[in-house]
Structures are given as C-alpha cells and as structure tokens.
Amino acid sequence: MLLKTFARSLKKNKFFSSLNVLGLSLGMAVFLLAALYVKFETSYEDFNKDAASIYRVNLDVYVNNEKVLSSAENYPAAGPALAALPEVTAYTRLYNLGYKNNVIITNEEAKPDAIAFKHRSFLYADSSFLSMMGYTLVAGDINTALAAPNSAVITKHYATLYFGTEDPIGKTLRMRDDDNNNELVHVTGIVDKVPANTHLKFDILFSYKTLFSRQANNQPDYGINRFDRSWLRSDMYTFxxxxxxxxxxxxxxxxxxxxxxxxxxxxxxxxxxxxxLQPLKGIHLTSHLAEEAETNGDERIVYFIGIIGLFVLAIALINYINLTTAQVMERAREVGVRKVMGAMKYQLITQFLAEAACINMFSILVAYAVVGIALPFFNTISGLSLHVSYLLQPWFLTLLAILWIAGTLLSGFYPALVLTSFKPVAVVKGKLRHSAGGIVLRKSLVVFQFMASVSLIASTLIVFNQLEYMLKGDIGMNIDHVLVVERPSIGPGQPGFNATVNTFRNELKSNAVVESFTMSSTVPGKQREYKTVVKLYGASDDQLFTVRMNSMDFSFLEVYNMKLLAGRMFSEDFVQDPDTSVVITESTARLLGFKKPEDAVGQTLTIPDWYSPVIVGVVNDYHQVSLKSPLEPTVFFCDRYDGEFYSMRVNSKDIAGTVNQVKAAWEKSFPGNPFEYFFLDDYFNRQYKNERQFGMLFTTFSALALVIGCLGLLGLSAYTAAQRTKEIGIRKVLGSSEAGIFTLLSAEYIRLISVSIALAVPLVYILMNRWIQSFPYRTSITAGVFIVAGVTVLLIALFVVSFQTWKAARENPVVSLRSE
Structure with a gap:
C-alpha cells in the first residue's frame, strides 16, 4: 500500500520528485567521496594491528639552545639503547639509502641482457621490521628473511620485473650506488604488495646487517661501528x-x-x-620534519574536505525539506481526506517517512553508481589511488546504511510533522493557509544553502590566490628552462671519474641547446636537511649562527641567474677555492653583522669541526624550498666534481630533441647508468602538491554545492510562481508590465542571497585567515574575493530562477483568472 501511494505521488509530481532525487544523489555522492578521502588519509598504518603501540623516535639537535635540526631520523645506536628500557618490547631500524643516494639494482644473470632499475623506494631494514610493521610474505619466512647479511625481500611486482616467471627465492641482485658501494644479495622473501596507506613505501628491502660488512679507511669494524653503535650520525629511522x-x-x-x-x-x-616519540599513526598527517620518508599529508586539509562533504550533504537535505514542505497545499487535501477516513497521525507520519526512505534509498543507489564512475577522476584531482573495491568494504557499506537512515529521518521527519498537523475540517473547506513559521523556515534554509555556496566559492578563490602567489613568487633565482640529471650511480669514487665528468661537461658545451652547466649538492626544491653553525673567526661561541650549506662549482650563477652583490664567484683561476673559500648569501652577511655585502668580502669564517674559510663573494638570497617555509641564510662551498645534481640551462623549444641530445652525451660519458631527468620548475612546484589537490577538490565540491542549491531554487521558484499565479494575473490586468512582474518575483531571491553573502563574508574571513596565516609568505584576503563569489552565486541563482519567473510573468492573465 505504501509503495503504491509513493509511486502515485512520484507520478503526480514528476518535476519535484526528479529535483529531489537529483539533488540528494549529487549531495550524497559528494559526501561519500569526501568520506573516502577522509577515511583513506586517516587510515595510514591501520593494516598493522600493533600500530597504536608503535612510535617513531624523532631527534631535535640544539646548539647554544637554538634548534638546528628537527629530524625524523635518529642515531643508529638509539634503537638498541631504547630496547634496554623495560617499557620497550621491540625496535626496528631503517636506512633510507634510496632517498640519500642514487641506487641501481641489477639482475646480472638475466638473459639476453642484465635487467637494471634505479630505485628510490629502497631500504635497509632490521629483521624485526616485517613482523613489527604488520607485513606478511607470500614466499619466505618472515622471521628469518632479513636476519642474515646480504639477504633481500622484494615486492611481487619487482620480482616479476627482475625474474619474470622464475622463482625469485635464492636468486641474486647487485646494488651499486654513487658512494661506490657494491653489494650482492640473495632474495629470501616476497611481499605481495605494500599498502598505499603507509608512509614507509618500499620496492626492495636489504637486511640491515648487510651494512655491517662495509669498510672504510682500512677499519674492519667500520660497518658495525657506523651503523649499529654510532651516536654521531643521525640517518636512521628508529621505531x-x-x-x-x-x-x-x-x-x-x-x-x-x-x-x-x-x-x-x-x-x-x-x-x-x-x-x-611520535605515534606511528600520527606521522602521515601531523609530521613534517626533516628527512621524512615521503611528503606527508595535511591534517587541516583532511578536516576541510570532511566539513565540505557535510556542508554539501546538508544543502541536498535542505533541498528535500524545502521542496517537500513547499508542496504542503498540494498534499494537504490528501492528508485531510485520509484523516476524515480515519487515518491516525502516526500512520500518516509513517507514510511520509516511508516516502522519504524510498527517495533516499533510490538516491543512495544513484550516488553509489556516481561514485564508482567518478572514482578515476576523483583520484586524479585528489592524488589518491582508490580502487572500486573500497566501495565494497564493510565500513563503506555501513556508512551507506547510516546515511540512508539519517537521510530519511532528517529529510522526512519535519515535512511529515508539517503535513500531518492540519485540521481536516480546514483542509476540506479550503481554508488552509501557509503558516508564517513554515515560510520563515524555508527562507532560512535557502539562506543557509547559499551561504554555504558563497563560502565554498570564496574559500576556493582564496586557496587558488595563495597558490598562485607562491607559484609566481620570486625565489631569488631563475629555475625555468633548467634540466637536471642526478649524479650517476656507477662510477663516482673510481679512478678517472673526474675526467669523465669533464668529458660530459665538454660534450654539453659543444651542444648549442645547452647554455651553461653546473654541479651542486642540492637543487631548489630539495633541502639539505642538516644545518650547521658558523661564526666570524675569533668570535666567541655565543656568536655562532645557524645556516644551511650547499655546494657549487664555477658556473652556478650562470645556470641559476643569481646576482653577485659583492666580491667574486669561485673560479678556475683560484685553484685553492675548494679548500679555502666560501660564498655566502646576503642574509648570512647580515646575520654576521655586516651592514653592506661588500663589508663581508675578505672576512674569515669558522665552521666548527671543519675549517675556517675566507668569504670571497656575496650573492642574493634565494629560497631553497617552497614559499611555505621561511627563507634561510646559506653558505656555499666549492666542489667541482662531487655534486649530486647536474643542472643545465637549455634554450631550445624542442624539449624532446634537447632531452635526446643530453641523453646521448650522458650515455656516452656514463655507460650503464639509466638516464633520468626532470625540469626544475616542475620539480620545485611539486612542493605545492597538497595545495593544488586541495584547490581542485575545493573547486569540484563547490561547483557541485552550487548546482545542488540551484536545483532546489529551481523547484522553489517553480512552486512560488505557481502559487502566485492569480496575483500575477491581477497585477497584469491592473497594468503591470512583464518586466515589472519579473522584478517582483526575483526581488525575494535577491534579498535572500544578499543575506547569504552577508553571513558568508565574516565566516570565510575568520576561517580562511587562520589557514592563510600558516604560510610565511602569503597573499591577502581582499574584498574582491567576496564580490566575485557573491556576484557569481547571485547571477547563477537569478539565471536559474528566471526560467520560472519569466514564464509566470508572460502567462496570459485570462488563463490564471478563468476560475475567478
């Protein structure tokens, strides 16, 4: 009976029913996508049942009570020392060599040619790592796979790439890096797949004990002292x-x-x-230290996306409530007749709740399909890699059930109370009138809808203004048209390598598309994480200042177009520069007490535990990392051959041709080393990945919120115009023009949206000002943002309303007054 009544109601009110379903479906789809985003971002390390009891040991280093390092890495000896405490049940260490060095791992036994890959996700791990971090192996023993030196565990994906269909267990791989390390290991275990929701991603693990066999300076115990007992070098993750x-x-x-x-x-x-101690589960969203294993997420962005999802869902539910209660006069006669026939109030409420349940169920099914179809696009703009299988997980299906129940109650209960509160006598006699309270509520809900829309659009504009400000900000050097190749993995440290580098330099110099070439220990976009302290020679230790260090060769300024403010740059004419000279930035000169850059030239610095070089030049300040971090003073030392990055300024518009020419020179000079390159502007701007994704999500959800709000407005304007048909007819008979009627009908919506804009402005300013204050270099929130957002919403809303108001204004008054 209820379903038959529901079907009859849908058929009778096709237009309003369609708007209800479409609005609810879109709102629920946005909410479900936001829920997927929030769930994934907050689920890091959830696959590990012991995650709540695991902590990473972070390190802060202070010099003269000033923090010079705040790192995710720690000393090799910290793990064993902590294990002696009664509260600690286990520890594990990781050495992130893939991040620190250029690493090539090769299957030399492959036929017809060796198979080699350059690896970034490559770690040395203690034997406790796999079991402690919640992994299982599809082949090998998890307790012993990393117990012996020169053993390795690889992912199933790389096992296939290296060994094809052969059983990889027992097979050998060779690792070589740009520190001249050369290690042969045996595969002892296979991991099926590393979860996407972990901050410790890897392709290959080598046993940590492999490091113990390394030797240096003819010290047989170098490896175990350096990687197991040392409290001097902080370069290990410790959990x-x-x-x-x-x-x-x-x-x-x-x-x-x-x-x-x-x-x-x-x-x-x-x-x-x-x-x-940093909780393992808190690392992804709350930790942004030096030497993080990957660029972590932003807790604020996750909260924002969750709130936006709730806002959009609220807008959709408000649409349903508004459109349902707006039809009160149409449904009142039905209710009156049912009451006269003996229907109880609870029966009528049940009927209307059942209608809401049916519409919500249908909308959820549509939303579920929309989410599945939109998932690839959502992955693109959010940076996630969600699979459709996520839509079948128990938590998601439970959320659908909760959404259905909550949506039914929130959207159906109030309309049911309104529609069942009429007295049947008044209904039958036709004396029923809209209540003032109901009209005020509907207007208030419309105000809330468009306040949310204006807020979202204004916030989107602020996000993109800040992003644009950072992308176009002056970083103190020119990184456009700069092609970068990382130092080769095979060759450094070997006899003749410097001559090979010179050969590569000369090959590039003879190439017309390469204007200049330089080597440095880092490039913009990649921080040398460790700071050091310096002072003027002879100054007391309380005059030590913290600076960053970088290296350069003789052509650094040519490639990066920096300005020499005083003195000179490093030069081949000064053969002692690598041992005796430094170049400093302008802020370093000021830090050391010099009022003018010229005053710093010729002065001697002391870098404790290293050397006392002479300042030969001062260059302009520059941003080594994004404008999300403050500018830092820097000292450059001279190193012509040991730079980790080879940068070259190119002048050709033929990008593919330029890359091929550089690749040919590379392969000629450094055979056996894969050629991998990037353009520096793209590399640098990757630091804004979170902000870009935030902006894209904000834009998409804001647009959908506005669409949903306009669907409701379309329904309300249609119903309002229908209710005022006779009034419009009388006004036209009395001489009102079509334009006047249109203005009359539109004025109410203009007032409501104006109130929405007025309420949105302070809300957005307070919330977004807090977000924007987190950036050391930031744009300002101007009135223009709110004007653009407000006018956009107003014009779109009027355009939507105009379909119904203009139709009503042009209606022949004879038709509307025929029954009078």
Missing part, C-alpha cells in the same frame, strides 16, 4: 613498540638521561640532543 599501558610522557622524561649516558664526551658542550 619502538611499547608495552600496553605505557605512560609515553613518563618514558620521554627518561630519554635525556639515556642520551647523556651514551654520548658523554662525544658532543661539544654547547650541543644537546633531544629524543621524542
């Missing part, structure tokens, strides 16, 4: 698992004493190390 119920703050309070007991006499008196 510990705690006993249930451990007081983390109390444990952290023990760590200063632990560090002091192991480092007494090793560090300068003015240096202090502080260890802290």
């Amino acid at each position: 510990i698992r705690l006993m249930p119920g451990t007081d983390v703050k109390a444990l952290e309070a023990k760590l200063p004493g632990l560090v002091r007991s192991h480092t007494a006499g090793m560090k300068p008196n003015n240096e202090r190390d502080v260890l802290s």
